[in-house]
Amino acid sequence: MLTVAALCAVALLLFFIQQGRRGERLATLAIEDSSSIVDSAILMEDDKYDEELYYLAVAEQYASMIPADKVILARLIDTVNHHIAYCETGYRPSCYLFDLETLTTEVIFGGDNGFYADTKLLIVDSIRAWRLIDNNVYFVATNGAPGSSYVDSTLVFSVDLQSRRLSPVDVGTDAYFRGERQLLVGHASLLYRSFFTGEAVYSETVTTVNL
Numbered sequence: 619m620l621t622v623a624a625l626c627a628v629a630l631l632l633f634f635i636q637q638g639r640r641g642e643r644l645a646t647l648a649i650e651d652s653s654s655i656v657d658s659a660i661l662m663e664d665d666k667y668d669e670e671l672y673y674l675a676v677a678e679q680y681a682s683m684i685p686a687d688k689v690i691l692a693r694l695i696d697t698v699n700h701h702i703a704y705c706e707t708g709y710r711p712s713c714y715l716f717d718l719e720t721l722t723t724e725v726i727f728g729g730d731n732g733f734y735a736d737t738k739l740l741i742v743d744s745i746r747a748w749r750l751i752d753n754n755v756y757f758v759a760t761n762g763a764p765g766s767s768y769v770d771s772t773l774v775f776s777v778d779l780q781s782r783r784l785s786p787v788d789v790g791t792d793a794y795f796r797g798e799r800q801l802l803v804g805h806a807s808l809l810y811r812s813f814f815t816g817e818a819v820y821s822e823t824v825t826t827v828n829l
Contacts, residue, residue: 673700676718692750694779703755703779710762711745713777726777727784732763735775735784739763742773749795751829753780756801758793768818769806774827788827801827 677693680702684690691703691713700718703726705711712728727733732741743762748755759773774787791804806820 670695670697673718676700677702680716680718691748691755692779699780701779705745705748707745709744711742715779715782724782726782733784735786738786740773740775740784740786746772747793747795749829751799754778754829756787756795756829758795758801761789768820769808772803774801774803788825790825791822796826799829801829803827 673695674693677695677700681690681693684704687707688704689707691705694701694703695718702716702718703713704716705713706728710728710730713726715724715726716722717724727735727740728742730741732739734740740759741762741764742757743760745757745759747758754776756774756776759775761771761773768791770789772790772793774789774793776785776787777783778785787801788803791806793801793803796802803825804822805825806822809819809821811818
């Protein structure tokens with residue numbers, strides 16, 4: 619009898635230890651190197667896979683590995699999207715979308731030969747400013763097209779991160795964001811050139827664009 623009772627006590631003790639260990643399981647995330655992400659899982663208390671939390675964690679790990687010459691534009695994490703959008707900050711920059719599920723990269727725009735926003739060819743020398751509004755990223759960029767002058771030295775365009783559609787917004791002398799959803803764009807028209815110095819004289823205005 620004493621032997622049976624002792625065995626029962628040991629069995630109960632092992633049972634509670636196993637239950638305690640099961641209740642303490644947490645999500646883990648590991649990165650093997652800069653090119654591969656170890657498959658791991660974030661578990662809720664009912665042991666169901668929490669996909670959104672998992673990809674949010676993966677996104678943070680991937681973002682921490684982005685080189686200094688690139689900037690994160692947006693994290694698109696929900697039940698459908700598992701992406702990070704980022705852009706280069708140097709000369710003739712490109713913009714990318716990294717799929718956290720398939721670990722593949724898509725080029726949204728860029729290159730020395732330019733890219734089309736709708737039917738307009740844009741050649742960007744540098745990105746000067748950007749802002750994420752809803753699903754759209756708006757860019758203020760230096761116009762790198764041959765023959766560009768003071769009046770069209772600044773490009774403003776947008777990319778819809780859901781559809782990947784690029785759209786021109788405006789062209790002017792300069793542009794900067796004001797408030798949360800406004801953009802100020804300077805425009806100029808050539809009036810004349812000085813007879814003595816050849817210096818151009820312009821009439822200038824500022825347009826407000828609601829984003």
